[in-house]
Amino acid sequence: MKRALLGFIMLCMAVSVSAQQRLAENFDYPVGDSLGAHGWTSFSGGATNRLLVTSPGLSYAGYPLSGIGNATTLTTTGQDAYTQFTSSADSTNAKAVYAFFLVNVSSVQNGGDYFLAFLPGTSTTFYSARVFARSNGAGGINFGIAKSSPQDTLNAAMWSTSSYNLNTTYLLVSKYEFRPGASNDAVSLFIFSSGLPVTEPAPTVGPIAFTSGDAFSLGRVALRQGVATRAPGITVDGILATTSWFTTVLNVKLAVQGLYNEGSGQHSVNDSVTIYLRNNTTPYAIVDSSTAVVDKVSLRGLFEFANVTSGNYYMDVRYRKSPVFRNGVTTWSRTGGEALTQYNGFSYDFTDAANKAYGDNQLLKGAIYVTYNGDVNQDGTVDASDASAVDNDISNFASGYLNTDLNGDEFIDASDAAVTDNNAFNFVGSVTP
Ligand SMILES: [Ca+2]
Numbered sequence: 001m002k003r004a005l006l007g008f009i010m011l012c013m014a015v016s017v018s019a020q021q022r023l024a025e026n027f028d029y030p031v032g033d034s035l036g037a038h039g040w041t042s043f044s045g046g047a048t049n050r051l052l053v054t055s056p057g058l059s060y061a062g063y064p065l066s067g068i069g070n071a072t073t074l075t076t077t078g079q080d081a082y083t084q085f086t087s088s089a090d091s092t093n094a095k096a097v098y099a100f101f102l103v104n105v106s107s108v109q110n111g112g113d114y115f116l117a118f119l120p121g122t123s124t125t126f127y128s129a130r131v132f133a134r135s136n137g138a139g140g141i142n143f144g145i146a147k148s149s150p151q152d153t154l155n156a157a158m159w160s161t162s163s164y165n166l167n168t169t170y171l172l173v174s175k176y177e178f179r180p181g182a183s184n185d186a187v188s189l190f191i192f193s194s195g196l197p198v199t200e201p202a203p204t205v206g207p208i209a210f211t212s213g214d215a216f217s218l219g220r221v222a223l224r225q226g227v228a229t230r231a232p233g234i235t236v237d238g239i240l241a242t243t244s245w246f247t248t249v250l251n252v253k254l255a256v257q258g259l260y261n262e263g264s265g266q267h268s269v270n271d272s273v274t275i276y277l278r279n280n281t282t283p284y285a286i287v288d289s290s291t292a293v294v295d296k297v298s299l300r301g302l303f304e305f306a307n308v309t310s311g312n313y314y315m316d317v318r319y320r321k322s323p324v325f326r327n328g329v330t331t332w333s334r335t336g337g338e339a340l341t342q343y344n345g346f347s348y349d350f351t352d353a354a355n356k357a358y359g360d361n362q363l364l365k366g367a368i369y370v371t372y373n374g375d376v377n378q379d380g381t382v383d384a385s386d387a388s389a390v391d392n393d394i395s396n397f398a399s400g401y402l403n404t405d406l407n408g409d410e411f412i413d414a415s416d417a418a419v420t421d422n423n424a425f426n427f428v429g430s431v432t433p
């Protein structure tokens with residue numbers, strides 16, 4: 001009973017490590033195309049002033065989503081549209097969600113209106129972290145942010161005290177911060193005219209803990225063409241949604257031997273994996289680490305690194321979550337390392353070739369290559385000591401999120417022993433430079 005409870009707690013911990021997933025929208029599409037042709041969904045305003053891809057795109061030195069493709073331009077009334085991001089950011093599993101985006105404002109009016117906000121992942125009616133632009137009364141702009149209710153705009157603190165210029169490109173960051181308890185979530189707005197800090201600075205506006213209703217979850221970014229007498233004319237580009245300050249993201253596809261079912265082509269569970277980034281020269285020092293959940297259907301995880309700079313690195317992959325309760329055979333990425341650009345990261349697929357793992361240390365299972373598991377005691381090899389740990393748990397009818405559970409069903413039985421026995425017979429172990 002105690003073991004089962006411990007397993008349950010460990011499972012909850014593993015699930016709570018949410019993948020910090022992102023939306024990245026560069027409007028890298030033909031000029032004149034409807035946003036609806038490129039993943040956006042129109043939900044209000046009909047076909048009036050349809051949101052289109054416009055030229056030129058916006059550029060901002062030091063921002064990775066600068067100068068790529070085109071942009072979109074909003075006017076003072078008409079169609080509103082959203083695009084989905086797959087983050088499950090919500091009141092229980094994420095502290096904040098951010099939208100980074102470039103703006104260039106051509107016109108503003110007194111009173112102002114909001115043009116970009118988050119929406120819940122399944123709704124079009126609860127705009128949150130509403131970003132505003134208004135006239136400062138002297139030919140310039142104030143930007144502002146309010147949480148979710150029209151009443152929020154009565155709070156004068158929602159506006160920037162500084163003024164900004166028309167026809168100038170700025171990098172804005174809106175932040176919605178989930179706080180424990182009801183009607184207390186906070187929003188912040190960051191406004192940059194040059195540069196992008198590596199770590200989160202104090203916001204330009206906020207944080208303001210509005211007392212209107214909290215969002216339950218956020219999973220969409222919406223562009224809104226507001227009220228004709230208040231809305232700005234504005235070009236928006238380079239939209240990025242994330243659940244942490246700007247970081248480097250590795251999009252990694254991998255499968256784990258025991259979890260992977262070649263019939264379904266899926267893992268049995270969503271489970272966490274830790275990746276250490278190591279220098280590609282001896283002694284291969286660890287420079288950063290990240291843990292993410294690998295989605296059981298896509299077999300992908302999004303690993304965010306806050307401390308890594310551009311360079312060439314090995315990925316040292318550990319299933320499950322570091323530093324304990326894992327049984328993966330440590331697997332490194334292919335010989336030579338991978339070139340990484342800070343803030344851009346890269347995408348990597350371990351499953352499409354044996355040599356995507358250092359020393360070809362993967363198993364062909366069905367149509368893809370999987371990393372080995374079964375190293376229950378994490379000494380680098382799968383051998384009789386691992387098999388005996390599994391056998392012991394089988395005789396004790398052990399269950400739960402244990403490192404002797406190799407196929408992820410939380411029961412320790414013959415199917416787990418088959419993995420360790422097979423790998424011990426084949427002398428499976430870590431292969432590293
Ligand atoms: Ca662009």
Ligand SMILES: [Ca+2]
Pocket residue numbers: 091178179180181182183184185214
């Ligand atoms: Ca709250």
Ligand SMILES: [Ca+2]
Pocket residue numbers: 374375376377378379380381382383385386
């Ligand atoms: Ca072992």
Ligand SMILES: [Ca+2]
Pocket residue numbers: 405406407408409410411412413415416
């Ligand atoms: Ca099992």
